Amino acid sequence: MDLDIEWSDLFKHTYTISKTNPFWNELSSSNPFVHDIAASNRNENNKYFSVLKEKSYLFSKVSSDRDSLASSGDELNIDCLLRKSSTRRSGRSKSVSDFLDIIDIRRSNPHKPTLQKTTVSDMTCLQIDREAYKMAWLSHRQLTRSCLDLEAMSHSPGWAQTQAADIHVVCKLNHEGGSVQLPDSDINVHVPVGHVLPGEFQEVGLRAILNPPSSFNNELSSTVSPLIELTLSNLNTKEAIFLEVKVAAKVKNDPLSQVMSDIMCFFSLDKEGPFKKLENCYTYQDTIQVKLSDLSHVMYTVIAVQANKLQPPATNVWDYIHRTVSVGIYGPKYIHPSFTAVFAVFGHNYIPGKLTICDIKKGGKNMPPVVFQLWGKHTFLLDKPQDLNISLVSCDPDFEVKVEDEGKNIKEEELKTGEMVRQQFLFSMLGCREMHFFVFLVQIKVSKSRQITQFHVTTPDPAPKLSGIISRPQRLQKRKEIKSAPLLLIPTVKYPKFQDKILNVNTYGVALKTVLRQNKIDYLLEYFKGDTIALLGEDKVKAIGQAKIKEWYVGVLRRKIGLVHCKNIKVISKEQAMDTTDSELTTRNLVEQITLPFKKLTYIYSVVLSTVSESVYDWRALAEVLGYSHISLDDFNEVHGDKESDRVAHVVKRLKEDCHANKKKRLFLYELIIALLKIDCQGLVARLTQDTIILTSAVKLGKYWRELAEKLARLTKQQIEAYEVPHQGKSGAVALEMMWKPAYDFLYTWAAHYGDSYRDVLQDLQSALDKMKNPVTKQWRELTGVLILVNCMEVLRASAFSRMEE
Numbered sequence: 179m180d181l182d183i184e185w186s187d188l189f190k191h192t193y194t195i196s197k198t199n200p201f202w203n204e205l206s207s208s209n210p211f212v213h214d215i216a217a218s219n220r221n222e223n224n225k226y227f228s229v230l231k232e233k234s235y236l237f238s239k240v241s242s243d244r245d246s247l248a249s250s251g252d253e254l255n256i257d258c259l260l261r262k263s264s265t266r267r268s269g270r271s272k273s274v275s276d277f278l279d280i281i282d283i284r285r286s287n288p289h290k291p292t293l294q295k296t297t298v299s300d301m302t303c304l305q306i307d308r309e310a311y312k313m314a315w316l317s318h319r320q321l322t323r324s325c326l327d328l329e330a331m332s333h334s335p336g337w338a339q340t341q342a343a344d345i346h347v348v349c350k351l352n353h354e355g356g357s358v359q360l361p362d363s364d365i366n367v368h369v370p371v372g373h374v375l376p377g378e379f380q381e382v383g384l385r386a387i388l389n390p391p392s393s394f395n396n397e398l399s400s401t402v403s404p405l406i407e408l409t410l411s412n413l414n415t416k417e418a419i420f421l422e423v424k425v426a427a428k429v430k431n432d433p434l435s436q437v438m439s440d441i442m443c444f445f446s447l448d449k450e451g452p453f454k455k456l457e458n459c460y461t462y463q464d465t466i467q468v469k470l471s472d473l474s475h476v477m478y479t480v481i482a483v484q485a486n487k488l489q490p491p492a493t494n495v496w497d498y499i500h501r502t503v504s505v506g507i508y509g510p511k512y513i514h515p516s517f518t519a520v521f522a523v524f525g526h527n528y529i530p531g532k533l534t535i536c537d538i539k540k541g542g543k544n545m546p547p548v549v550f551q552l553w554g555k556h557t558f559l560l561d562k563p564q565d566l567n568i569s570l571v572s573c574d575p576d577f578e579v580k581v582e583d584e585g586k587n588i589k590e591e592e593l594k595t596g597e598m599v600r601q602q603f604l605f606s607m608l609g610c611r612e613m614h615f616f617v618f619l620v621q622i623k624v625s626k627s628r629q630i631t632q633f634h635v636t637t638p639d640p641a642p643k644l645s646g647i648i649s650r651p652q653r654l655q656k657r658k659e660i661k662s663a664p665l666l667l668i669p670t671v672k673y674p675k676f677q678d679k680i681l682n683v684n685t686y687g688v689a690l691k692t693v694l695r696q697n698k699i700d701y702l703l704e705y706f707k708g709d710t711i712a713l714l715g716e717d718k719v720k721a722i723g724q725a726k727i728k729e730w731y732v733g734v735l736r737r738k739i740g741l742v743h744c745k746n747i748k749v750i751s752k753e754q755a756m757d758t759t760d761s762e763l764t765t766r767n768l769v770e771q772i773t774l775p776f777k778k779l780t781y782i783y784s785v786v787l788s789t790v791s792e793s794v795y796d797w798r799a800l801a802e803v804l805g806y807s808h809i810s811l812d813d814f815n816e817v818h819g820d821k822e823s824d825r826v827a828h829v830v831k832r833l834k835e836d837c838h839a840n841k842k843k844r845l846f847l848y849e850l851i852i853a854l855l856k857i858d859c860q861g862l863v864a865r866l867t868q869d870t871i872i873l874t875s876a877v878k879l880g881k882y883w884r885e886l887a888e889k890l891a892r893l894t895k896q897q898i899e900a901y902e903v904p905h906q907g908k909s910g911a912v913a914l915e916m917m918w919k920p921a922y923d924f925l926y927t928w929a930a931h932y933g934d935s936y937r938d939v940l941q942d943l944q945s946a947l948d949k950m951k952n953p954v955t956k957q958w959r960e961l962t963g964v965l966i967l968v969n970c971m972e973v974l975r976a977s978a979f980s981r982m983e984e
Contacts, residue, residue, distance in 0.1 A: 687747030883921030
């Protein structure tokens with residue numbers, strides 16, 4: 179939906195938004211990203227809008243340890259570089275880490291949260307009707323706008339995760355079939371061999387809707403599964419498919435119960451019904467398997483226990499079954515001095531890992547939907563629907579549950595509906611002690627006297643103390659198709675073998691003049707008239723030279739890689755080149771040269787460690803290219819390396835230790851990037867590159883970030899101040915040695931709206947830095963070197979890895 183639209187026209191509709199956005203009246207004072215939008219409601223002549231408002235792809239992941247700032251050049255600890263920041267933090271800065279941590283999309287997870295679907299016809303309609311498209315865009319962004327109210331968040335930091343999530347899985351199966359399982363559930367679809375013709379594929383989608391149809395819950399019937407949505411892409415099938423579900427009940431063994439009740443599966447092509455009973459069902463205790471023959475692109479199934487009639491003393495279908503009740507405890511990803519936990523009861527076995535709450539009210543105002551993480555779960559038998567009393571008790575003296583929230587009730591009628599029922603409990607910390615995780619007790623009683631069950635729940639850790647250092651979203655990892663079952667949490671990846679051979683170059687340039695510089699400039703080539711220079715691609719790089727910004731090609735001459743001014747060469751083809759001996763280069767030399775900038779870039783070790791361990795799926799491949807091929811599985815015993823990510827982390831830590839022991843000759847980040855390029859992890863390298871460049875640029879800029887913010891995003895003085903407020907000291911100003919923090923916050927926010935276009939981020943940052951009054955890029959050339967790196971990735975992959983192995 180990348181249409182060229184004058185978005186300033188869009189904000190004429192802000193009057194309509196103000197009626198539905200609970201934070202609208204406070205936007206101008208608390209939200210630096212949407213200040214001008216609120217202002218435009220009062221002044222329609224304001225036509226200048228920040229680029230940060232056009233696409234608010236805001237922050238993604240908080241680093242686990244901001245204190246571990248290190249430079250790959252000097253390996254200094256942050257305490258040696260920076261004065262400790264003030265401990266007097268506003269509520270805004272306390273909650274920003276949680277605010278930044280919008281749901282992680284783990285690359286190791288085959289399923290992925292999805293947003294609202296847009297059909298082709300809808301897209302066509304919106305593209306034709308410009309005004310309709312604008313309003314659709316506004317409607318889509320409205321929730322996010324509401325979520326960015328920093329002032330409202332500062333009142334209750336525990337409500338900081340505000341992106342809706344919907345878990346489902348889609349798998350692509352071939353002629354050989356397979357099985358698809360909905361994550362965190364006992365819901366499976368089995369596709370037999372020969373379901374589709376050889377050469378064809380079937381995409382199977384599974385989604386669980388928590389609240390089943392209300393028509394199935396009464397005295398004679400009770401649902402024991404969620405409403406299951408099953409989607410198929412290919413209806414040209416030869417075989418039926420099978421749905422297997424573990425349900426929340428089983429019929430009692432006594433003869434009367436066996437005769438009077440049964441577990442049944444109902445089927446519909448519409449979410450609202452009507453539903454028909456399926457005959458091809460097989461039930462074994464609490465598991466039911468159903469054969470689905472009449473297939474459609476979208477199907478809905480629900481499983482219920484039904485009684486023919488009630489024979490006294492039975493008063494409900496529950497009297498004929500052993501009914502299991504599942505409960506889940508949900509809360510924010512990080513705990514805060516004040517946070518809310520949610521107790522949820524489900525009428526089925528499916529307890530989702532994330533729960534979206536849409537009807538939250540704080541201070542009499544409606545809050546945006548909030549996504550809570552699953553902290554703990556428990557199941558127990560309940561002989562009949564009855565009133566339940568729920569109480570949460572803190573086992574830590576530093577925390578307490580709000581008095582009016584200590585005990586809450588769930589009514590019998592609510593349990594009978596089969597829908598999810600939830601209660602909220604507010605926790606708060608006593609005094610000004612150090613934040614830490616703690617344990618609390620959950621008690622479920624039928625009455626004040628009789629207790630059914632109890633269990634303990636451990637909270638997650640508190641949010642990181644420093645919130646300015648954050649890592650980029652995992653944007654560069656493409657969604658992988660799952661071709662067979664069972665589903666794997668970590669995809670099986672075979673990394674290609676790096677080949678050291680001569681680069682395959684198709685384009686050359688002949689130097690039209692001699693260029694020799696008295697003062698050598700890093701990453702710029704020198705050459706004589708008539709030299710034949712190998713060009714590593716036809717993309718141009720914009721960067722400052724001796725004094726002016728110019729366009730350059732990435733070239734190779736005399737085994738050195740660098741930039742050559744476009745106007746100084748004549749581009750020729752491979753066939754036209756006379757002598758290319760001086761422009762030959764091996765893939766090994768290419769990797770070693772294009773990674774040179776990483777010797778001087780600043781990085782956060784903890785972020786690099788977690789990013790690499792989550793993104794590399796074969797520790798042996800990484801160990802081999804790092805020179806640790808002698809490491810065996812026995813070496814992982816003491817670090818409990820039972821997971822692949824733990825083993826990868828062990829290899830990375832080993833490299834860090836070896837480099838630290840020999841600082842003069844070895845540099846950790848430089849060697850790690852070389853290794854990742856040699857196993858063709860270019861997406862991971864691109865992400866680490868952008869992370870380190872943004873951090874290093876922030877450190878280099880210091881107080882001059884304000885000038886850059888005005889050039890890049892046209893930020894107003896008020897918006898710039900909003901970035902600096904969380905980092906102000908006791909004097910009310912940001913110390914010079916702390917200026918890199920708001921600079922980083924801004925640069926990350928600015929880069930986020932580019933999405934996957936990391937090349938554009940680096941190039942636009944280079945251009946903006948070059949245009950400053952006193953460009954830091956005249957002395958600091960590592961950003962130019964990184965632009966050479968990203969422009970050489972394609973030729974490296976084409977030359978260093980055979981197509982067969984890829």
